[in-house]
Amino acid sequence: MAQEILRLSAEQLYKNEIDALIANETALIPKGWQMSPKSVLTYILGGKVGDTVITPKYMGDRRVVEICIATLVTDRALLLIGEPGTAKSWLSEHLTAAINGNSSQVIQGTAGTTEEQIRYSWNYAMLLAKGPSFESLVKSPIYNAMETGTIARFEEISRCASEVQDALISILSEKRISIPELSEEVAAKKGFSIIATANTRDKGVNEMSSALKRRFNIVILPPPSDMNTEINIVKTRVAQMSKDMELNAEMPTDSDFEKIVTVFRELREGKTLDGQLKIKPTSGVLSSAEAISLMVNSMALAGSFGNGKVTDSELAAALQGAVVKDDDKDKAAWEEYLENIMRKKGADYASLYAECRERNA
C-alpha cells in the first residue's frame, strides 16, 4: 500500500525516528507536545538517540531552528519567511510532525481562500435538516488544532486577500473562536499554535497588516549559507527523489553537483564565490529547490532519451531553461556570465561552457 502513495507525510516517513525520540525522552515535555523541545531540535537537525540514527531534515543554521522551536514553546505563532525554495514548508511540516505527530492540519493560502476556510463552515444538508448545531459545523484545520491543542499550518499566507488574513488576528490574540450562530465560544487548549509561511517574492501582493504581523514571531530562512551545505542538500534530495521516482539514470557526479550549485549560487548572490567579481543577476528564481529539480530533470532526460548518464549537454539544456526565464535581458546576462565568469573557470568547466554557449547563441 505504502509503495503506491506518491508522497508519504513526514510523520509516516520518519515514524521510527519519532518513536525512538519519544521512547528515549528525558527532558520536560511542554503541554500538548509529544516530545521535548530538545528532541524536536534533534529530529530536525539529525543526531543519534539510543540506537536509532536520526537523519537531518534541515541543513542550515542551528540557531534558526532553535528560535523556531523556542517561539512555539512560548505559545506565540511562528511566521517563516524566505525566498522560494528555502525549505519553509519543509521545515513547518517536520516541526508539526515532531511536535504533534500530525502535519496534516494545513490551510493552503491562495487568492481564493475565504474566511470560512480559516474559521469554520457549514454542512448545508445537515444545517437544513437539523438547524445550526455543532453537528452541522465543518471545522477548519485551525479550529481542529485549537480543540486538540495542536499546531496548524498555514501555507503561503501572503497569497490570501488581506481581509482573510486578518481573520487570524482574533484567533491569535484571544486564542478563541466565537460561533455567533450557536452563541458559543471555543477556547484553544494549551499547545495550540500556528506556523505560517510566506514567500518574499510575493511581497506587496497582499501585504500583511501590521496588526497581524505583530502576532507572529518572524523568522527569515536564509538560503544555504555555504557551498558545501548546499551541495549536500541538493545531493541528498536528488538521491531520495530519483529513488522514489525510479529514474533510470546514474547519479550525476560530484563535480556536476558542484558546477550547478556554483552557477546557481553565483547568479543568486550576484557575485563570484570568492566575492571578487560582481555578476549581474538574472530574473528567475535560482534556489536550491530549483537546483534539485534541474538535476532530477537532467536525470530523467538522460534516463529516458540518453544513455543513462548525465552529460554536460543535458546540464546545459536544463541550465538554459532555468536561467533564461523570459526575455532578452536574461539572455544577455547569461551570456555575460558565461563569457566573464564560466569561461575563465578552467578546464573543468570547458565542455559545460561550450554546450551552454551553443545553446544561448
Place this chain on the structure above:
Amino acid sequence: MKKLRDWITEHSDNYDDFIAAVEEYGKSIREFSVSDEHNELREAYMRRRIAESEEKYGKAAVITGAFHTSGIKNIPYSEKDKKLTDKLKTVPSKATLMPYSYYRLSSRSGYGAGSKAPGYYEILFRNKCRGVPDNTPAEYLSRLAEYQRKNGFSASSAEVIEALRLAETLAAMRGGKRPSMSDLRDAAVTCLGHGSFGEISLACADVEIGTRIGELPEGTVCTSMQEDFMHQLKDLKLERFRSASAQELDLDLRENLRVKSEKSAFLDLHRSFFMHRLIQAGVHFGTQLSTNQDNATWSEKWTVSWTPETEIEIVEASLNGETVEGAAKTSLNMELLDSQSLSDTAETLYKALLCGLPECIKTASSAVQRMASDCASPVEEGRTIGTLSAIVRFGSIRKLDPEPLTGIISQLFLKFCLQAFNACICDANAAEEMISALTFVYEACLAHDFLDSERFRKILGDLADSDVVNPLISGFACALLTEKGEITPGKLSELVSRRLSRGTPPAEGAAWFEGLARRNRRSLIGRLTLWEKLCSFIEGLDDEEFKPVLVALRRTFADFTAAEKTDIAENIGEVMGISTQQAAEMITAAVTAEEQAVIDELDDFDFGDI
C-alpha cells in the same frame, strides 16, 4: 571558545569567580594555540618591565589580556628573559595621548582584541554593581526599543515583552540561567526586527557599541599626522618648500639611472605620490600645473607653498587617519562609497593610481567591477573603457600591475558589445555620445591584444549595414571599418550607393556621410567613386530637400583643412569636368556678400533633428 568567553563575562556573579574563570579561559586558549617566538619575547619583555618597576616603586598592578596572565604570573623573571630582551633594538618612539571612544574599543573598528559590544557590557557591569544583574536583558531590549521609537520606527512594549520571553526560552533550551547577548540579539531580531536584522541594525550599533568618547585637556594633543608630514618632508628632501613663498617643483617620474639606491632613483615618483596624497587628504600644500601633452605621462609641475591654513588642514585630515597615506586612503575609500556612476568610480581609481596606493587601486578596481556589472549605459561603459585603457597603458611609470584591470576592461568590453547595437538606435544628441564611446572602445581594441576585436568588428559591421540605427553612427562605423581595412571596396561602394540613393531620406544620407567623414579623410579623398556618388546625390535633390542636406554637408566639411579641401576640389573637378584650379578657387575663396545673404536665409530654416 568565543561563546565561552561571553558566557564567563556575562554570567559570573562575583569578582573572584570572574577573575578565576577568565584566567582559566586564557590558559585554555594557550593550550590550543602554538607558542611562537614572538609571543615568548613579548612576555619576557613584560616580565622584565614588571620586575624593574616593582624594584623601583614597589608592588605593581598589571592590566593585561587573559591570554598573557599565566605567562606573566606563573613564570618568574629570570636571567634568560634578560638575555632575550637585551637583544632587542631600541627604536625612538613618542608617546602621545589621544581620546578613545567606545567605537574604537569595539572589534567593529578593526581592533583585533576589541570587545564585541562595549555598550552592552557597560549595562551589564552597572547592573552588577547595583546588585541587579537580572535587569540586564530587559534593559538591553528596552533600550533597543527606545532607540527605534526615537528614530521613527514602531516598537511596542508588547514586542519587548515577547522578545524577553523568547530570549529566556532560548537560554533555557541551551541550559543557561540567564539569556546571553546572542540570545538577546536573536530574540530582538525576531520580535523587534520582525525577522530581519537590518531593521534594528542601527539600534543594535547604538546600544551594543555606544557612542561615548573620552576627553583630554586642551593642548596635550599632537596628532601623529603632523609628525608624519614633517617626517615625509625630510625623507623626500622637500623641507625647503616649507616656506610662505610659492616655489615651483618639477618632477621627472622616470627612474633616475645616475644614482645608486632605489630610493633616490624613484625620488621624484615618491614626491609625486606624496603631493597627490596630500591633495587627496584635503591638504593644499601644492597645486599641480597642467603640463603640455608631449611629456604628460612622466613629467609633473607643481607650485608649492606653506600657509597657516595648510597646518589646519593637516590637523583636520588627522580625523581620517594617522599618516598622510592613511588619510588619503580613507578619503579615497569614502569617495568610492559615495560615487554613483561607473565613470566616477573609474575616476577615483585613476586618483588612487596617482597617489600610488596599491591597496586602494585594488578596492577601487573591484568597485569599478561591481559598478560595471550593474551598468546599463554603453556610453558610460565606453568612457570607462577609455579611462581604464589609459591607466593600463600609462600606469607602468607608476609601477602599476595592470593584471586586475585588464579583466575589468574585457568585462566592460563584452557588455558594451552586447548593448551597443540597441543603444545606437537613438536621436542626434545620444548619437554624439555613442560615437565618442565607440571611439574609446575602438582605440582600446587597437591598444590591447586581450580584447576580442573580432566581436567588435562584427558589431561595427552590423552598425554600418543597418538602416535602423542612427545614420550618423552608421556612417561612423563604416569609417572605422574603412580605417582598419576591414571592409571591401565593393561593400563600401554598395553602402555609399544605398545611403546616397533616392530611397534614403536625403537628411539621413547627409548625416551618414557626415559620420563617414569623421575619420581617415585621406583615404576617403582618394576614392573617386565616392565623390561621383556624392555629386549625383546632390544633383538629384530638389530645392526643399537640398536645404537640410546643405546644412549637414557644410557641417561635415567645416573642419576639413584647406589642403584637404583642395584635394576634394580636385576630385570634384575630375567628376564635373572642370579644371582643378577653378574648382579649388571656388571652394576655398572667401564668402561673398551675395552668398552670405543666401546663407543667412538659412537661419530661419527649421533644422529639426539634424
